[in-house]
Amino acid sequence: MSMGERIMALSERAAVHSEPGPGVTRLLGTPEHKALLADLSGWMKQAGLSVELDGAGNLVGRTVPVAGAKTLIIGSHQDTVRQGGKYDGMLGVLLPLVVLEDLHKSGTTLPVNIELVAFSDEEGARFSSTLVGSSALAGTFESTMLDALDRDGNTLGDALRDLGADPSTIPQLARDPDRIAGFLEVHIEQGPALESLDLPVGIVTAITGIERHSVTITGKAGHAGTTPMHLRRDALVAATEVVRIVDRLCRDTDDLVGVVGELNVTPNAVNVIPSQVDLTVELRSPSSVIRREAREQLFREIEGALNQSPCQWRHERRYEQTEVRCSDAIQTRLARSIEAEGFEPHRLFSGAGHDGLAMNALTEVGMLFVRCKDGLSHHPDEAITAADADSAARVLRHCLQHWEARD
Numbered sequence: 001m002s003m004g005e006r007i008m009a010l011s012e013r014a015a016v017h018s019e020p021g022p023g024v025t026r027l028l029g030t031p032e033h034k035a036l037l038a039d040l041s042g043w044m045k046q047a048g049l050s051v052e053l054d055g056a057g058n059l060v061g062r063t064v065p066v067a068g069a070k071t072l073i074i075g076s077h078q079d080t081v082r083q084g085g086k087y088d089g090m091l092g093v094l095l096p097l098v099v100l101e102d103l104h105k106s107g108t109t110l111p112v113n114i115e116l117v118a119f120s121d122e123e124g125a126r127f128s129s130t131l132v133g134s135s136a137l138a139g140t141f142e143s144t145m146l147d148a149l150d151r152d153g154n155t156l157g158d159a160l161r162d163l164g165a166d167p168s169t170i171p172q173l174a175r176d177p178d179r180i181a182g183f184l185e186v187h188i189e190q191g192p193a194l195e196s197l198d199l200p201v202g203i204v205t206a207i208t209g210i211e212r213h214s215v216t217i218t219g220k221a222g223h224a225g226t227t228p229m230h231l232r233r234d235a236l237v238a239a240t241e242v243v244r245i246v247d248r249l250c251r252d253t254d255d256l257v258g259v260v261g262e263l264n265v266t267p268n269a270v271n272v273i274p275s276q277v278d279l280t281v282e283l284r285s286p287s288s289v290i291r292r293e294a295r296e297q298l299f300r301e302i303e304g305a306l307n308q309s310p311c312q313w314r315h316e317r318r319y320e321q322t323e324v325r326c327s328d329a330i331q332t333r334l335a336r337s338i339e340a341e342g343f344e345p346h347r348l349f350s351g352a353g354h355d356g357l358a359m360n361a362l363t364e365v366g367m368l369f370v371r372c373k374d375g376l377s378h379h380p381d382e383a384i385t386a387a388d389a390d391s392a393a394r395v396l397r398h399c400l401q402h403w404e405a406r407d
């Protein structure tokens, strides 16, 4: 069985641990999570790793330590969105696991110690918190997050205890940056670039920065039959200006994407003029310079358009996460390994957030993307091929075996 076939087989077995329904739904601290960890623990041991469940619900597998060597952390998240796929997250655990198993079978010792981590949660689909596992390793976990509630009123702390983890030990999980060689994550691309270039893998240059705003537009409700058009203060008509401005600005700006993803109309009735619209604006860019310039232009244009409308408006920035640049040294290592395996080392940025956003506080981060079918993710039809899994595994194996090699 090739490494690729083994990765596909394990992916199928991991996907069984899901809530009922389409695709894979596996949230932090649930029975599905616990059952997965039991399987994963067995597979890690077969790969020659010593296994530990830490206080943040991360399952950590370690290679036999080589004296004096630093530790490279490799991993991804075990959790999914509701009705997600088999590969977003789990590929970044199972693919390195199969590579380490292959190296273990051939008796190969690596020049660097490896910690393979199945992070407890990245998607944040159960609690308002996210990046619980990776922020614990990075030493940035805030203990108040343990009080975060799921929709049934259970706390994150309780969910971790259900898993058999002891969250009181989280402060001791922070790694010593001097002992860490870096963080490397394998992940499906979640976009169509590699497919369009006919490449199995790509090197991530940056994990996108994200900002989110809420905009409230206030007009006046009225009878939709009796209020003359020129006297109306229709909040939805004004809101369409915002939708158009966001879309046009993002189309006209390189390395910027954005969306008005949420739009709530009040009173939302067939025969009433909309009195209020609450909407969200999200901008993403691998460059905070581009993103901030775009934001300023965006709100200048919105101000210009809405101040001419008969409505009032206000806006608030709700969230901002600066991008993370991937390490040049790790990108170079990945490029060398991709070339050694006979592929073109294509570079691209990640429009989605990842555990590297948290791990960057600890160490330099790198990511290897794997082509996925139709660029689809967060969907039951998420798919990769065994051949691509095999190519990516060979790239990773080469990269780990040559980790010491510097330019």
Ligand SMILES: [Zn+2]
Binding pocket: 077, 088, 089, 122, 187
């Ligand atoms: Zn993911």
